[in-house]
Amino acid sequence: MGDRIEIHPVNPQPRQIQRAVDALNRGELLVAPSDAGYLFAWAIDAVRAEERVQKLRGLDSKHPFTLLCARLSEVGRMAKLDDSAFRIVKPLVPGPYTFILPVSSELPRRFKQAKRKVIGCRIPDHPVLQALLEAWGSPLLSTTLELSADAAEESPDRQDAFEVAEHALRHVDLMLDSGDCPPGPTSVVDLSGDVPVLVRKGTGAVDFLDS
Secondary structure, three states: OOEEEEOOOOOOOHHHHHHHHHHHHOOOOEEEOOEOEOEEEEEOOOHHHHHHHHHHHOOOOOOOOEEEOOOHHHHHHHEOOOHHHHHHHHHHOOOOEEEEEEEOOOOOHHHHHOOOOEEEEEOOOOHHHHHHHHHHOOOEEEEEOOOOHHHOOOOOOOOOHHHHHHHHHHHOOEEEEOOOOOOOOOEEEEOOOOOOEEEEOOOOOOHHHHO
8 A cells, every 4th residue: 555645735845745756766656636637657767667557557568658847848858849839838838738749869768769759748737746846857757547447446536536545545655645636637739740639638728729
């Protein structure tokens, strides 16, 4: 059973954030609140944590995960953000959006080995997750908090902190519990081609695609 840390949803206590950073340094798997429901989060080089997520969600090794970034400069380091993409992304972040972008040459080596051509990036608008990203100092990997039938658990309502703890806590090392959070999902916009493509309509408004 993982540790469940209660943390203030607006002014997260640095001591609690540091506990999460320590867990990431140990390669552990976290559950954290976001502006689109609770999610799984882990360090980019935490291969074992990623394998656990794949098993929990019933995913194969080729499934793409999302990079959580603290700011646009981090997105621009991990992915190619040309002028047209920048004009779309800038006014929407932080917020409940995932942007699919071409990978940059600075992408971590293990992503290059997987021959990834695009990657999902997002800048979440949640004080706890923002504080964690700032304290960690680099992007984290993440994915939706869902559980496959093999996990012997139902997928919880990702907005409901109690349900998340009830169904997911035994499968992870630490949960940052800030109470209920916005439900999500994110709106997913593919900016890797010549024209923006809406992959999924979520809670983030996508009126800009009509302009």
